[in-house]
Structures are given as C-alpha cells and as structure tokens.
Amino acid sequence: MNRYPLWKYLLIAASLLAALLYTLPNLFGESPAVQVSGANAATKVDEAARERAIGALKGAGLRPDGVFAEANSLKLRFKDTETQLKAKDAIQGALGENYIVALNLLPQTPAWLAAIGGKPMFLGLDLRGGVHFLLEVDMKAALDKQLEKVAGDIRRELRDQKVRYGRVVRERDSVSVQLRDQATLTATVRAIGRVLPDMALQQIAREGDYRVVVRFKPEAQVKLKNDAVAQNITTLHNRVNELGVAEPVIQQQGEGRIVVQLPGVQDTAKAKDILGRTATLEVRMADDDQARIQAAFNGDVPAGYELVPMAGVRSGMPPAVLLKKEVELTGDNITKAEPTYDQNNNPIISMGLDATGASIFRTLTRENIGKSMAIVLVEKGKGQVITAPRINAELGGSFVIEGGGMTVQEANDISLLVRAGSLAAPMNIIEERTIGPSLGRENIEKGFYSTLYGFIAIAIFMVLYYRLFGVVSTVALGANLLFLLALLSAIGITLTLPGIAAIALTLGMAIDSNVLINERVREELRNGMSPQMSIQNGYSHAFATILDSNITTLIAGIALLVFGSGAVRGFAVVHCLGILTSMYSAVFVSRGIVNLIYGYRRRLSTLSIGQVWVPQQQKQA
Amino acid sequence: MEFFRIKRDIPFMSYGKLTTAISLLTFILAVFFLVYKGLNFGVEFTGGTVMELRYSRPADLNQIRATVDALKYGESQVQALGTTRDVMVRLPNLKHKTSAQLSNEVLHTLKQARPDVELRKVEFIGPSVGEELVQHGLIALTLVCVGIIVYLAIRFEWRFAVSAVIANMHDVIIILGCFALFEWEFSLTVLAGILAVLGYSVNESVVVFDRIRENFRKPGMRGKSVPAIIDNAITATMSRTMITHGSTEAMVLSMLLFGGPALHGFAMALTIGIVFGIYSSVLVASPLLLMFGVTRENMLKPVRVKEEAVV
Numbered sequence: 001m002n003r004y005p006l007w008k009y010l011l012i013a014a015s016l017l018a019a020l021l022y023t024l025p026n027l028f029g030e031s032p033a034v035q036v037s038g039a040n041a042a043t044k045v046d047e048a049a050r051e052r053a054i055g056a057l058k059g060a061g062l063r064p065d066g067v068f069a070e071a072n073s074l075k076l077r078f079k080d081t082e083t084q085l086k087a088k089d090a091i092q093g094a095l096g097e098n099y100i101v102a103l104n105l106l107p108q109t110p111a112w113l114a115a116i117g118g119k120p121m122f123l124g125l126d127l128r129g130g131v132h133f134l135l136e137v138d139m140k141a142a143l144d145k146q147l148e149k150v151a152g153d154i155r156r157e158l159r160d161q162k163v164r165y166g167r168v169v170r171e172r173d174s175v176s177v178q179l180r181d182q183a184t185l186t187a188t189v190r191a192i193g194r195v196l197p198d199m200a201l202q203q204i205a206r207e208g209d210y211r212v213v214v215r216f217k218p219e220a221q222v223k224l225k226n227d228a229v230a231q232n233i234t235t236l237h238n239r240v241n242e243l244g245v246a247e248p249v250i251q252q253q254g255e256g257r258i259v260v261q262l263p264g265v266q267d268t269a270k271a272k273d274i275l276g277r278t279a280t281l282e283v284r285m286a287d288d289d290q291a292r293i294q295a296a297f298n299g300d301v302p303a304g305y306e307l308v309p310m311a312g313v314r315s316g317m318p319p320a321v322l323l324k325k326e327v328e329l330t331g332d333n334i335t336k337a338e339p340t341y342d343q344n345n346n347p348i349i350s351m352g353l354d355a356t357g358a359s360i361f362r363t364l365t366r367e368n369i370g371k372s373m374a375i376v377l378v379e380k381g382k383g384q385v386i387t388a389p390r391i392n393a394e395l396g397g398s399f400v401i402e403g404g405g406m407t408v409q410e411a412n413d414i415s416l417l418v419r420a421g422s423l424a425a426p427m428n429i430i431e432e433r434t435i436g437p438s439l440g441r442e443n444i445e446k447g448f449y450s451t452l453y454g455f456i457a458i459a460i461f462m463v464l465y466y467r468l469f470g471v472v473s474t475v476a477l478g479a480n481l482l483f484l485l486a487l488l489s490a491i492g493i494t495l496t497l498p499g500i501a502a503i504a505l506t507l508g509m510a511i512d513s514n515v516l517i518n519e520r521v522r523e524e525l526r527n528g529m530s531p532q533m534s535i536q537n538g539y540s541h542a543f544a545t546i547l548d549s550n551i552t553t554l555i556a557g558i559a560l561l562v563f564g565s566g567a568v569r570g571f572a573v574v575h576c577l578g579i580l581t582s583m584y585s586a587v588f589v590s591r592g593i594v595n596l597i598y599g600y601r602r603r604l605s606t607l608s609i610g611q612v613w614v615p616q617q618q619k620q621a
Numbered sequence: 622m623e624f625f626r627i628k629r630d631i632p633f634m635s636y637g638k639l640t641t642a643i644s645l646l647t648f649i650l651a652v653f654f655l656v657y658k659g660l661n662f663g664v665e666f667t668g669g670t671v672m673e674l675r676y677s678r679p680a681d682l683n684q685i686r687a688t689v690d691a692l693k694y695g696e697s698q699v700q701a702l703g704t705t706r707d708v709m710v711r712l713p714n715l716k717h718k719t720s721a722q723l724s725n726e727v728l729h730t731l732k733q734a735r736p737d738v739e740l741r742k743v744e745f746i747g748p749s750v751g752e753e754l755v756q757h758g759l760i761a762l763t764l765v766c767v768g769i770i771v772y773l774a775i776r777f778e779w780r781f782a783v784s785a786v787i788a789n790m791h792d793v794i795i796i797l798g799c800f801a802l803f804e805w806e807f808s809l810t811v812l813a814g815i816l817a818v819l820g821y822s823v824n825e826s827v828v829v830f831d832r833i834r835e836n837f838r839k840p841g842m843r844g845k846s847v848p849a850i851i852d853n854a855i856t857a858t859m860s861r862t863m864i865t866h867g868s869t870e871a872m873v874l875s876m877l878l879f880g881g882p883a884l885h886g887f888a889m890a891l892t893i894g895i896v897f898g899i900y901s902s903v904l905v906a907s908p909l910l911l912m913f914g915v916t917r918e919n920m921l922k923p924v925r926v927k928e929e930a931v932v
Contacts, residue, residue: 126883443883450879454872461868498813501876501887505817508872509824512865516828519861541835548776549827552785555768556820560813563761567809568816571887575817 002535002599004592012592015584016479022486025109025120031065032084033106036091036099037073045074049095056094062087068106077106121489123263124496124570125249127447129440130263133275135232135427137256142228142425143173143221150196150214151175152326156363157195163187179210188212198223228425229256231332236260236275258427263494275427281337283329283361286372286388287322296322308376311384311410321385323374328364333357339411342402347411349401358397366394375401377414386414447500454504455481458511466518468597468608473514476590480510483581488574496570506578509553513586517542518609525612531604539591546587554579630856633903634848634911640904648791651798658801661696663808666754670712672724677737679705688734689727698806700882758812765816766790769823777830780913785826788906792822792897799893811886818894821869825862825902832858833910837917847916851907866899 036045036053050069057064057076064087066077076091078084084103092101105128107120125132151170154177158165165188166178177192179185182205189201189212198220202213216224229252236258240248249261260275287293287305296307297320307320336352353361364373374388387401401414458477462470484503488495521538529537557579560572598604633640674680686699689710698711712723731738766786773782796815800807832854836842842850873895877888 443881446879446881447884450876450884451872453879454875457871457875458868461864461871465864497883498810498887501810501813501880501884502817504872504876505821505869505891508869509821509865511868512824512828512861515861515864515868519858519864523857544835545828545831548831549824552769552772552823552827553820555772556765556816556823559761559764559768560816563757563764564813564816568758568761568813571810571813571817575820 001532002595004595004599008588009592009596012589016482016589019479019482019486021113021116022118022490023482025107025113025118026485026489028108028110028120030105030120031077031079031108032081033075033077033104034084034088034091035073035075035102035104036095037102045069045099049099050074052094053091056090057087059094060086060090062090066106075104075106077108117490119489119492121485122492122494123440123444124494124499125261125263125440126497127440127444127495127500128263130261133260133262134253135258135260135275137225137229137232137258138426138428139225139228139256142224143216144170145425146216146224147173147175148327149330150199152328153196154192154214156360157191158188159367160363161187161191163191173215175214177212177214179212181210185210185212225256229258232425232427233258240275281331281334281386282327282376282378282383283364284323284325284327284374284376285364285368286374287324288372293318293322308374308383308385310388311377311386321372321374321388323376323385328373329353329357329360333360336398337415339408339415340400342400346402347406347408349411349415351399351401353397353399361399362394362396365391369393443497444500447497447504451500451504451507455507458508462511462514466610469518469521469594470610472590472593472597473511473518475593476514476585477507477511479589480578480582480585481507483585484574484578487577487581493573493577494570495574496567498567498571499574502571502574502578506575506582510578510582510586512549513542513546513582514590516545517586517590521607522609522612525607525609531598531607534607535594535598539587539594543587546583550579550583630849630852631859632848633852633855634908636904637908637911641908644791644901644905647795647798651795651801654798654801655794658804660797660801660807661804663806663811666807666809667713670723672710672712672727674708674710674728674731675739676706676708676735677739680708680735680738682708684734685710685731688730692727692730694723694727754809758816761816762819765819773827773830777834778915778919780910780915780919781830784906784909784913785823785830787909788826788901789819789822791905792818792894792901795897796890796893800890805889806886808886810884811890814887814890815894818891818898821891821894822898822901825898826906828861829855829858829902829907830910833907833915848911850917851911855903855907862899862903866895870895 036049053074053076054064054067062078062083064076064078068075068077076087078087088101088103092099095101109118109120147170151168154175155165155168158177163184164180165184166180168175168177177188179188185203185205189203192199192201192212192214196214198217200215200217202215204211204213233250233252236250237248240250240260240262248263249259251259253259287302292302292305296302296305301307301322304325305322306325308323309320310318333354333356334351336350338350340348340350342348368391370391372388372390374385376383377386378384386406389402406414455477459474462473462477464470466473481503484506487493488499493499517538520542521534524534524537524541525531554576557572557576560568561576564572598607674685680701682699682701685708689697689699689712694715695713697713698709700709700711701707710727712727715723728738766789769789770779770782770786773785793815796818799805800811805811833851836845836850836854842853845853870892873888873891876884877892880888
C-alpha cells in the first residue's frame with residue numbers, strides 16, 4: 001500500500017540530484033575579471049583583437065586563469081584584484097580607445113557545470129554591490145528635437161497645400177514661418193491648426209512682416225516631457241537587456257529623472273558606456289551639388305548643412321556626405337529592423353515604418369525622386385551615414401537599407417541598435433554611486449545566519465516531537481531549500497535581501513505541510529487505524545488541506561508579483577517559487593522517504609511518530 | 622512528546638461574544654492609532670532628501686542626530702552606512718524649502734561641529750514615486766482579496782470566502798496599528814511583510830475551514846450542531862496550528878534577532894502578523910462563519926447519482 005512504483009523513487013532521486021547540481025555553482029564564488037568589448041557598433045572584438053589583448057598580457061607577465069571568448073566580447077578571469085587591475089591597464093594600452101576594458105566579476109563555475117546550464121544566483125544590488133545612477137533627462141534638448149520635427153511638418157504641409165511661404169526658422173522655443181501677405185497667413189494658420197492641434201499659434205501681421213509663430217501649448221509641453229522620460233526608460237531597458245545585465249532596475253524618480261541600477265557591475269565607466277550606447281536612425285536629405293560638396297570638404301559648409309562621415313569607409317566612396325540638418329524621419333517611427341539578404345545574397349536591413357512614418361516617407365520620396373537620401377545612424381550624439389542611395393521611386397511603409405558592402409555582423413548590429421530604440425532626449429548622469437561588495441556580503445551573511453538558526457530550531461523541534469517522522473520532515477524541508485536554491489540559480493532570478501527573507505519565511509511556512517501530515521497520521525493512529533493505513537490516510541487527507549492553503553497563499557504571492565515593485569517584487573518571486581517547491585517536497589519527497597522506510601515492512605506494529613495519546617474514553621470504547 | 626491532550630472539544634463558539642468583543646476592541650484601537658498617529662512612512666513613500674556623508678575619522682552618530690534634530694526639520698533619521706565613517710541622513714520633504722537648500726543647511730551646521738565631514742551624495746526622492754507605490758500597493762491588496770474570495774468561493778462557499786477576507790483585513794489593520802502606535806518606520810520591506818501576512822493568515826483560515834468542510838461531510842458528525850462541528854474542527858487542528866505557528870515564528874524571530882537592521886521591519890511585521898494570524902483564524906473567521914449562517918446544506922453538494930447505462 002505504501003509503496004511507490006520504481007519510477008517515482010527515480011524521479012525523486014533525479015530531482016534531488018538535479019537540485020544539488022544546480023545549487024552547486026553558488027559554492028564556487030566569483031573571481032575578478034576583465035571584460036573587453038567594442039566601444040561602438042563598428043568595433044568588434046575579433047580574433048585579432050583577442051590576440052592583441054592576450055599578447056599584451058604576456059608582455060606584462062600576467063597569466064589569466066581563464067579566457068572566455070564570446071560573440072562580441074572577451075572575458076578574462078584572474079586570481080586576485082591586483083592582477084586584474086594590472087591586466088586592465090595592459091589590455092587598454094594595447095587595444096586603445098576603440099575598446100572598452102572594464103573590471104567585472106566572473107563566477108568560478110567549473111566548465112562541466114556551466115555546460116549543463118549551471119550558474120550561481122544573481123545577487124541584487126543590496127547583496128553584491130553594483131552601480132547606481134541617477135540620470136536627468138535633458139528636457140530642453142527634447143523640446144528642441146520636437147520643434148525641429150514640427151518645422152519639418154509645417155514645411156511639408158504648406159507644400160502640400162500649395163501655400164507659398166518664406167523661411168521656416170526654429171527659434172529658441174518656437175518655430176516662425178515667414179509669409180507674404182494676409183491671405184497666405186490665414187491659409188497657413190488654417191493648415192497648421194489642422195495638422196498640429198497641440199501648437200499655440202501667434203499671428204503677426206504688420207506691413208511687410210507677416211509671420212506665424214508656433215509654440216507648444218503648455219499642456220502639450222508637459223505631455224512631451226512625460227513622454228520623453230517614458231520613452232527613455234523603455235530605451236534604457238532595451239539597451240541594458242540586450243547587453244545582458246541581470247535584472248537591472250530602471251525607474252523614473254521625480255520629474256525627469258531616471259534611476260538605473262546595474263547589480264554586479266563594478267566599473268562605473270563600463271556601465272556608463274552601456275547606457276550611452278543608444279543609437280537611432282535618422283533619414284535626412286543629402287546635397288548632390290558637386291561644387292557645394294567640394295566646398296564643404298574644403299571647410300566651407302553651407303548654413304543648414306553638415307558633413308556627416310560614412311560608416312566604415314570603403315574604397316571608391318566619399319569619406320563623408322553633405323546632409324541637410326533637418327531630420328525628415330527618426331527612429332521613433334521605425335517599427336521593424338531586421339537583418340536579411342537581398343537577391344545577390346548581400347546583407348541588407350529590412351525596415352518597417354508606422355503609419356505616420358510611412359506617410360512622411362511616401363511624401364518625401366515622391367517629391368525627391370532623383371535626389372539622394374541618407375540613412376544616418378546616430379550613436380552617442382555622433383552621426384554616421386550607413387547608406388546614401390538615390391531615390392528611384394516613391395516608397396511606402398517598408399524599405400530596405402543596403403549598405404554598400406555592409407557585413408552580416410554590421411547588419412545585425414545596426415538592426416539591434418535601431419530595435420533597441422532611440423532616446424527621446426539626451427540624458428546626463430547627475431549622480432553615480434557604487435555600492436561596495438563588503439556591505440553586500442554583510443547582508444548576505446546576516447540573511448544566511450538568520451535562516452540557518454531558524455532552520456536548526458525547527459529541525460530540533462521536529463525531531464524531538466515527531467521522532468522518525470520529524471527526521472523525514474526535516475529532510476523534506478532541506479530538500480525544499482535545495483529545490484528553491486536550484487530553481488533560483490537555474491532560472492536566473494535576482495536574489496535580494498527581501499528574497500532572503502522570503503526564503504526564511506517560506507521554510508517556516510513549508511513546515512506547515514509536514515506538520516499537517518504528521519498530525520493527520522497521528523490522528524489516524526489515535527482512531528485505531530493500522531500503521532500502514534494511517535500513513536496512507538494521513539497523507540491523502542492532509543493533501544486536500546495542503547493544496548487549498550498553498551493555492552490561496554500562491555494567489556496572494558502572484559498578486560504581489562504582478563503589482564509589486566522593488567523590495568515587494570523581490571520578495572514575491574522567491575515566495576511563489578518557494579510555495580511550489582514546498583508542495584512538491586512536503587507531499588512527494590517526504591512520502592517517498594516514508595514509503596522507503598515503512599512501505600516494505602510486512603508486520604508493522606508501530607510508527608516512530610512520537611507519542612500518540614489516546615483519550616481514556618476512546619480506549620474503553 | 623505530545624503537547625496537546627485535549628479530552629473534549631473546546632467550546633470556542635460559545636466564547637463567540639467575548640472574542641468578537643476583543644477583536645472589535647483591538648481593531649478599533651488599531652484604527653484609532655492609524656488615524657490619530659498615522660504611519661511613519663519611509664522615504665520611498667513620502668519622498669525626501671537622503672544625504673550621504675563621509676567623515677575622515679569615525680563619526681559620532683548621536684552627536685550628528687542631535688545636531689540634525691536641533692534644526693527641527695521634522696522626522697529626520699541618522700544612521701551608519703556600512704562603515705563607522707559613512708553616515709546617512711534622511712530628511713523629509715519640506716514645502717517651503719528645496720532639497721538642495723535643505724541639504725546645504727544640514728551640511729553647513731554639521732561642518733561647524735566637525736569640519737572633517739564631506740558630502741558624498743544628495744539624493745532626492747520626489748513624492749510622485751511614492752504616490753505610485755501607494756497606488757500599486759492598494760491594487761495588489763485589492764487583487765489579493767478578490768483572488769482569495771474567488772478561489773474560496775469556488776472551493777468552499779461564499780460565506781467562507783468573506784469570513785476569511787474579513788479576518789485577514791483584521792490582521793493587516795492590527796499590524797498597521799502597531800506600526801502607527803510605536804512609530805516604527807513603514808518602508809517598502811514592511812509592506813512586503815504585511816502582504817506576506819495576508820497570504821499567511823488566509824492559509825491559516827483555510828486549514829480550519831477545510832476541517833469544518835470535512836466534518837460537515839463526515840457521517841459521524843451528522844447529529845451535531847453547527848457550532849459543535851466548528852468547535853471540533855478547531856480542536857482537531859489545534860495541535861497543528863500551534864506547532865506550525867511556533868515553527869514559522871521561530872524562523873521569523875531568528876530573522877528579527879540575527880537579520881540586522883535591513884530585515885528588521887519585515888520581521889517585525891511578520892512577528893505581529895503571525896500572533897494575530899492564529900487568533901483571527903480561530904476566533905474571528907469561525908464566529909463570522911457562524912454569523913453568516915453557514916449550514917450543513919451549504920457544504921453538502923448534491924450527490925450526483927450515476928446514471929446506469931441501459932442495456
């Protein structure tokens with residue numbers, strides 16, 4: 001009756017073994033490391049760069065403990081921080097400014113464990129230290145950028161409406177449109193009012209001075225600022241995620257500020273680079289007038305134009321392109337950027353535009369057939385022309401970028417950078433803080449010892465009170481802890497101090513299931529059941545209760561997970577997982593052990609479950 | 622070892638009036654303290670200015686505390702930040718002063734007492750972040766309640782669901798009342814603790830409810846009155862209730878004693894929550910169940926007779 005089929009025992013054994021394996025990486029700790037990556041999308045950490053780095057180390061007489069070459073980065077593990085610092089200087093010297101050489105920590109997980117996906121738990125900022133930034137969104141720049149766009153929209157609309165207009169100039173916080181007479185003024189006001197309802201219009205009609213001054217309405221300005229912050233947060237998320245920093249915290253703080261926490265990153269310079277490496281695409285019109293291009297190369301750039309260098313200069317191409325400053329289309333309107341191949345198997349990027357973008361793009365290409373258009377990748381405030389094709393036909397909501405000999409890697413990088421989105425406004429770091437690893441270590445220690453002491457207290461009590469069944473419960477509780485740690489490590493959930501609290505609380509609550517079972521078994525014995533029957537009934541009766549009570553707790557946990565943030569969320573994740581593992585270990589694992597102990601005994605007269613007291617009246621009955 | 626040798630069912634339900642009166646009293650007291658004293662919200666909720674200072678020699682926290690208090694900015698906090706030389710000062714937001722003014726004044730005053738102080742960082746947390754947190758907290762709370770009600774209504778019956786949630790709220794309000802009474806800081810981790818109590822306490826109620834449901838279905842209990850059935854259920858689970866709570870409380874106390882200041886608020890909320898969790902699941906939820914008029918018929922689902930196949 002109390003025998004599991006063999007596969008169940010095997011399942012228990014296998015799950016325990018797996019839990020042990022995946023918990024193991026946490027014991028190895030971390031060692032200092034140096035990480036090398038390219039400073040921008042164009043710089044790759046290729047074979048040559050790797051060799052140069054390793055050569056530099058040899059030259060300095062340093063030997064790395066481990067070399068890990070990844071797609072676009074190189075990680076070198078060192079024995080101590082002193083070697084790490086020396087190595088950083090040596091590599092930086094050898095590779096130059098085009099590469100970022102940053103200090104980092106690497107887990108010392110042995111290769112065979114890493115090969116099966118074993119990795120230590122990610123520790124939150126409060127446990128491992130890390131960098132913390134407070135960024136301020138440059139609202140003035142956000143407004144400038146939007147006004148630049150508004151100016152473009154006005155020109156386009158007036159052209160479409162066939163209204164004759166003079167200069168459209170962006171001033172400090174407004175765009176002014178020069179007009180000829182009252183009639184064009186009225187037509188302009190009507191046209192702008194229709195397409196740009198968010199703008200406040202001021203009409204100036206004096207003899208010889210007909211103008212419309214366009215400003216953002218106050219409420220539109222507020223919305224603009226909020227949108228800028230929201231978009232920057234999204235972009236930062238994408239950026240940081242694509243670079244693989246474990247569970248970063250990116251939140252708005254107050255008006256126009258963004259907090260970024262990158263746990264585990266030791267080097268603020270590297271972190272700054274992660275945040276700064278945001279790119280956007282811009283579509284701008286190029287000037288094809290050879291005389292003017294020549295003049296520009298000689299240093300005479302016409303007003304309203306600028307020379308933008310080509311990305312990855314190749315033979316037979318000019319080093320730079322003369323572009324209008326006016327931006328026709330930005331990354332905001334781009335919905336898709338995917339690397340693919342054209343019919344000749346050359347890498348291209350397939351782009352998609354949203355409705356607004358498509359409409360702008362259609363007008364732009366229709367009116368400029370025969371002229372050149374440039375697609376500019378703007379990274380860290382600096383533009384690079386990816387391609388400057390001649391417009392042959394009207395284009396709609398989707399188009400491709402063919403980069404004249406662009407490599408597959410470049411196509412991948414550009415699409416990744418564009419996908420990661422663009423910043424609505426530049427940001428300045430107004431505060432940066434590094435949380436030292438020593439404080440984190442202290443927090444881990446305190447959390448660990450409080451859990452340990454609690455566990456010991458519970459174990460002692462359970463064994464004294466329930467004897468052998470208490471031992472089984474304690475083993476099940478230990479298994480629960482193991483499962484939980486293994487899950488946290490394998491899934492890659494960031495453990496924070498509240499998470500440690502959740503581990504402790506979950507263990508405290510998990511013993512409930514065991515107590516329920518043990519009490520039920522005792523009760524069955526008290527009612528005069530045979531030992532084997534008591535085990536059977538005890539477990540099955542207790543199960544309904546365990547299920548109900550755990551599911552209600554789980555409901556509470558999931559709600560916290562969905563709506564909590566920060567500390568609450570860190571707690572909820574571990575709590576929810578703990579409830580699941582405790583159900584498995586309390587019901588399945590403990591039953592398995594009990595079955596192994598008692599299930600195969602023919603004549604079982606007593607169970608070692610502590611004293612079972614039977615009331616006098618029941619005995620007589 | 623056997624702690625609980627209960628010969629007869631303890632007539633919990635006959636104490637109904639007394640226990641209801643006690644919980645009503647504690648509840649009203651808690652609400653009174655919440656209204657009268659209010660919660661001492663941490664900087665995450667209220668917003669505020671946090672300064673980090675570094676002294677070149679070990680700092681005297683008491684002296685700094687006295688200096689900052691003398692400026693009368695309201696609820697300010699001074700605590701060590703990892704080392705003896707690093708100090709964190711928290712200041713509340715003041716309407717007529719910006720955080721920059723505030724921190725300058727504090728630094729100026731501290732410099733007069735000890736010139737070796739250096740300002741490492743000023744952090745300002747705006748009130749809008751706090752508003753969002755409160756909003757999210759309230760949504761979470763509502764969602765937890767709705768989720769629990771729905772689940773219990775499906776698995777048991779609506780009377781059980783409503784009783785459990787009321788008993789739960791009772792616990793939460795009492796913890797909040799304690800935090801208000803003793804002016805403990807209500808931080809984000811404390812909120813996590815209180816929300817955990819919500820889950821914990823409903824767990825308790827469910828264990829008792831489960832027994833009540835089982836008793837209603839037991840043939841041997843057929844002749845018993847509803848209060849007797851509830852009494853029997855509570856008595857039968859008494860041993861488990863005490864042992865489970867004891868274990869959890871041991872864990873939480875361990876956190877309270879050894880967990881350091883970072884876990885203190887969380888452990889405190891749970892310590893109180895567990896004590897009231899036992900009380901409310903036995904002496905609040907069950908009498909409420911009786912009050913809502915639970916009967917055997919509520920719990921006995923009509924037995925569906927298997928239709929036999931006509932051959």
